[in-house]
Structures are given as C-alpha cells and as structure tokens.
Amino acid sequence: MQRDTTPHRVGPYELRAARSEDAEGARRVMLDTFYREFGYGYVPAWHADVIDIEGAYLADPRHLLLVATLDGAVVGTTGVLSRGPAHPPHPRWLAERYPTGSTAQLVRVYVAAEHRRHGLARAMIRRACAFAAATAGYECVYLHTNVNVPGAQGFWDSVAKEVFDARTTGEHGPGCGTVHYEIPLHA
DSSP states (O other): OOOOOOOEEETTEEEEEOOGGGHHHHHHHHHHIIIIIISSOOOTTTOHHHHTHIIIIISOTTOEEEEEEETTEEEEEEEEESOOOOTTTSOHHHHHHSOTTTEEEEEEEEEOGGGOSSSHHHHHHHHHHHHHHHSTTOOEEEEEEETTSTTHHHHHHHHSEEEEEOTTTTTTOTTOOEEEEEEOTTO
C-alpha cells in the first residue's frame, strides 16, 4: 500500500503523512507530551521511535506517522507501527492476542494542548485506521493509553473498545494507569 499523501483539512489545520522535514516538529510534540502531560519524560526502552522518526515511520511502508500542522508547524501526531504489545511488561495473553506483524498499533496520538478540541485526534485516528485497513496483513488496530492523563479514558472509550484495564497490575509502574483498547479494522 502506498501512503496517502493527499493533505486533508480540519478547519485551519492540515493533516497528512509526515515527511522528513516534519521529524523535528513531531519529536517536539512527542517529547513535550512525555514531560508535560505524562510527567516521566523520555524513557529509552519505550520511546526509541521518537529519536529515529525516519527509520521507525518513514522507511517502512507498513508504518505511518501522521502530522497535524498549522501554518507549517507540527501540532499533533499519530503513528501506526506493525507490532503488538510487548511481554513483559504487558501480560502474555495480550501479546498473543495482538501479535507483531498482523497488529497495527496506534502510537503517539498527541495534540499540543493549545490545539485540542478541534477534532484533530479523531481525524488522525480515522486516517490511521484507513491506512491499516488498506495495508496487507493487518487484522486489527490496537493501542494502550495512560488513563491517568485527564480526558484520556473518556476520549478512548468514545472511539475504541476496552479489552483490558491493567491499572491493578502496575505494568508500567506508579502513576501510569494503563488501559488497552482495540478499534475495529473497518470502522
């Protein structure tokens, strides 16, 4: 499948597949989210894709990074990677249910705080799911999120189906309320 490079508009914002020149802006949005929203910052074991955006997203035809821009500046991101949840820290049954290769994992669904409430995340998720549905080999769309971030659980409950609430397991440590979701491939 070739990436859809046609920009889409959401009000004054442009949504499109990321290009090399978007890497720095996308990385800024991601790192700002880790530090400001999540409060734990950059974790090398979890965030290697953020350092190597081109290798992780642009070089693999089964991967995608979408960006939302305003006047050329990246203000939002959404990624698709062909991998399932890792065991550990996630339960073995979850890793088996969402195997690498046939799972399109949504990652880095972030919108800078001052640009939220404009439908950007929903629009990027729709495009990411359409990409996964049109890409050979994907059978489902999976994601996990930290529901301790204000608004996260309500948002994901409105667009995805919860499959496992891992808050009782502490799989990512204190302060990280992980909940796992699935989105129908042909939603």
